Amino acid sequence: MTLSADLEQAGRRRRPRKVVLFVALTVALSVLCCAGGMAAFFLDGLSNDDQTLSTYGCGAGGPLPANGDMPSVSGYNEAQLRNAATIINVGAQLKVPPKGWVIAVATAMQESSLTNHGYLGARNDHDSLGLFQQRPSQGWGTPKQVQDPVYASRKFYQKLLKVRGWEKLPLTDAAQAVQRSAFPDAYAKHEPDAAEIVNLLADGAARAVGASVALACTTMGDVAASGWTAPVKAGLVSGFRTAERPDHQGVDLGASRGDDILAAAAGTVIVSRCDNDSQPPFRCDRDGSPSTPGCGWYVDIKHAGDVITRYCHMLYRPKVGVGQTVAAGQPIGIVGTSGHSSGPHLHFEVHLNGDRSSSGATNPMVWMREQGAPLGTGA
Structure with a gap:
């Protein structure tokens, strides 16, 4: 699929970090491609990222003990990961759902970089101390208490659980309701890394939903603890x-005509239009073809952390308009085959750093897997 020229320029591309063990999958499929008709190929012709599946569980194995062996995570040392493990274990002991673990870990990433700080002198923010930079003068506890990671984690969860509807709030809103930070939007950027660390330290729990530590993997319509969900099943x-399609900036998911397309995460609609109206005689009110240019009816959504998702080839005009705020899992359109398409499917893209061009595109299979909402699971 080729988008119009305004979607194809400049910017740097950054791929998310991958820190999990993988097992190879090689399966032969008959496929329906954006760029042509039916064709047979093997998954071992895809990129290495597409061939692999994570060995994460779904949280049933429970959290690693904070004094056990820690996995290796680029950018975080052993002490930081032990602090994250403590935060997760306290959440599990209090029977806080895994989404709360991700919120707590992301909050500690922002407040202290997962480091149990004492008094920092001139760099101290008032009397803030510990993993969550809790202030004794504001009733969080004594200086000694808030520098105890177990105590500090428990206090964070106790306040989080008092926030009405916290489970349905975006991570940054839930964290801000507890912390009352002067930088309320700062927590969102840590959500992917926090989900990744919870997955590593708690048997994939960030891809699970539920009200206790007895967990189940996400399915269509379920929202992972990270706040992400698959747009179609x-x-x-x-x-x-x-190798066959080096300019294919997303993935094609073989959904059926008429299936709902869901927003992959909460965000704001920044594009909702027909990609072909400016190129008569091609239009979006009819099925496309391999010779039809563009995305057809499509939607772009901007999410926290300057992540953008794109949904192409809708059957009808999208259900959402520019400027509209959407929730994770909200229907935004219907699967069709408008634009540069040979049959009904969803073309799905993920772009980083707010870059809607091909330079900003990253592999959706890897990105969604790391958010705990893997793509490519059939009906």
Whole structure:
């Protein structure tokens, strides 16, 4: 699929960090591609990222003990990961759902970089101390108490649980309701890393939903603890930047005509239009073809952390308009085959750093897997 020229320029591309063990999958499929008709190929022709599946569980194994062996995570040392493990274990002991663990870990990332700070002298923010930079003068406890990671984590969760509807709030709003930070939007950027660390330290719990430590993997319509969900429940039919299609900036998911397309995460709609109206005789009110240019009816949504998702080839005009705020899992359109398409499917893209061009595109299979909402699971 080729988008119009305004979607194809400049910017730097950054791929998210990958820190998990993988097992290879090689399966032969008959596929329906954006760029052509039916074709047979093997998944071992896709990129290495598309061939692999995470060995994470779904949280049933429970959290690692904070004094056990820690995995290796780029950017975080052993002491920081032990602090994260403590935060997760306290949440599990209090029977806080895993989404709360992600919120707590992300908050500590912002407040202290997962470091149990004592008094920092001139760099101290008032009398803030510990993992969550809690202030004794504001009733969080004594200086000794708030520098105890177990105590500090418990106090964070106790206040989080008092926030009405916290489970349904965006991470940054839930964290801010507890912390009352002068920088209320700062927590959002830590959400992917926090979910990744919770997955590593708690048997994939960030991809699970539930009200206790007895967890189940997310399915279509469920929202992972990270706040992400699969936009359709359908198998992968064409991968990201394959050898056969190096300019394919997303993945094709073989959903059926008429299936709902869901917002992959909460955000704001920044594009909702037909990509072909400016190029008569091609239009979006009819099925497209391999010779039809553009995305057809499509939507772009901007999420926390300057992440953008794109949903192409909708059957009808999208259900959402520019400027509209959407929730994770909210229906935004219907699967169709408008634009540069040979049959019904969803073309799905993920872009980083607010860059809607091809330079900002990253592999959706890897990104969604790291958010705990893997793509490519069939109906």
